[in-house]
Amino acid sequence: MRALVTGGVGFIGSHLVRGLVTAGADVVVADNLSSTHTLELIADVRDRIEFHHVDVRCPEDLGRLPRGHYDRIFHLAASFANELSIEHPVLDARTNADGTANVLAFAAAEGCDLFVYTGSSSSYGNIDVPMAEGDPTKPHTPYARDKMRGEELAITSGLPSTVFRLFNVYGPGDIPGRYRNAIPNMMRALDDPSSRIRILGREASRDFTYVDDVVSYLLDAERARGEIVNIGTGNETKIVDLATTILTLFGLDADRLTFEEPRTWDLVSRRVANIQRLEALYGPVRQTDLTEGLLTTARWLHDTGRIKHAPS
Numbered sequence: 326m327r328a329l330v331t332g333g334v335g336f337i338g339s340h341l342v343r344g345l346v347t348a349g350a351d352v353v354v355a356d357n358l359s360s361t362h363t364l365e366l367i368a369d370v371r372d373r374i375e376f377h378h379v380d381v382r383c384p385e386d387l388g389r390l391p392r393g394h395y396d397r398i399f400h401l402a403a404s405f406a407n408e409l410s411i412e413h414p415v416l417d418a419r420t421n422a423d424g425t426a427n428v429l430a431f432a433a434a435e436g437c438d439l440f441v442y443t444g445s446s447s448s449y450g451n452i453d454v455p456m457a458e459g460d461p462t463k464p465h466t467p468y469a470r471d472k473m474r475g476e477e478l479a480i481t482s483g484l485p486s487t488v489f490r491l492f493n494v495y496g497p498g499d500i501p502g503r504y505r506n507a508i509p510n511m512m513r514a515l516d517d518p519s520s521r522i523r524i525l526g527r528e529a530s531r532d533f534t535y536v537d538d539v540v541s542y543l544l545d546a547e548r549a550r551g552e553i554v555n556i557g558t559g560n561e562t563k564i565v566d567l568a569t570t571i572l573t574l575f576g577l578d579a580d581r582l583t584f585e586e587p588r589t590w591d592l593v594s595r596r597v598a599n600i601q602r603l604e605a606l607y608g609p610v611r612q613t614d615l616t617e618g619l620l621t622t623a624r625w626l627h628d629t630g631r632i633k634h635a636p637s
């Protein structure tokens with residue numbers, strides 16, 4: 326199989342690239358390194374893939390990619406995520422909407438058996454849970470809106486496509502940072518004995534989905550050809566319970582939690598996937614145990630020097 330992975334140097338993309346290499350695929354990776362700045366996350370397979378420094382906002386960059394037919398184009402490159410898009414809405418629109426249009430144009434020109442798009446559960450907005458694919462969407466940030474635009478562009482492109490809507494992915498490779506996800510940032514916050522894990526809203530919840538489970542579905546995107554499908558666990562975890570589990574992993578007490586009001590733009594309190602369509606297509610949902618997944622994530626952060634404290 327010949328595959329192109331945009332965003333293949335990032336958190337989820339690096340796991341996908343590794344999975345494709347393991348399956349024997351010829352893999353071309355296109356990324357502008359804006360997220361990780363290095364090839365660190367794909368270092369172990371670097372000599373088995375072809376990397377191209379490409380910005381999906383630039384059709385000329387895409388034009389320099391290896392030509393010819395691709396069996397799969399996985400489009401993961403994105404400006405991530407809600408908070409960054411509030412501060413840089415134009416960057417978000419150019420990357421997540423226009424960039425998707427550019428990658429679709431490349432796919433149409435070269436030929437592609439299946440275009441796989443990683444949409445976001447953010448696009449549902451603040452609707453009742455569990456969120457199902459047929460529910461009306463109410464994007465509430467530029468990121469949520471532009472990821473939805475990417476879906477629409479893929480579906481209306483005329484190319485065979487699979488659209489997955491991912492729910493709060495976590496695992497090794499998720500690097501802490503200002504605009505990044507809650508789990509690595511909570512773990513990093515604990516390095517400073519005087520700092521607390523901030524819980525933004527006592528009732529807030531999410532559906533935390535382990536990266537290997539997500540990638541197993543991406544690799545089998547053929548099964549969801551022509552569909553829009555949630556990838557989540559169907560389990561609702563309160564953020565406060567997540568934080569408490571993390572504290573336990575590090576042998577710390579609940580006094581390391583602090584409660585604050587949600588950020589003004591963060592209107593989505595509860596988020597959990599309806600997984601009926603996922604299970605209809607793929608069978609019983611694949612879900613790594615949350616505590617196990619958090620432990621693996623913490624060990625990776627520690628082993629790569631990103632947090633000082635080892636989990637117990």
Ligand SMILES: NC(=O)c1ccc[n+]([C@@H]2O[C@H](COP(=O)([O-])OP(=O)(O)OC[C@H]3O[C@@H](n4cnc5c(N)ncnc54)[C@H](O)[C@@H]3O)[C@@H](O)[C@H]2O)c1
Binds near residue numbers: 336361380404420424
């Ligand atoms: N992580 C999650 O919880 C989650 C949830 C829902 C959807 N998604 C989607 O999954 C995909 C991967 O997310 P991730 O968590 O791995 O994020 P990430 O930031 O780690 O990876 C995105 C990659 O895209 C690259 N990129 C950004 N702008 C680019 C551009 N203009 N041109 C080329 N490359 C560019 C970055 O350098 C990075 O390597 C994204 O499309 C994201 O919207 C992620």
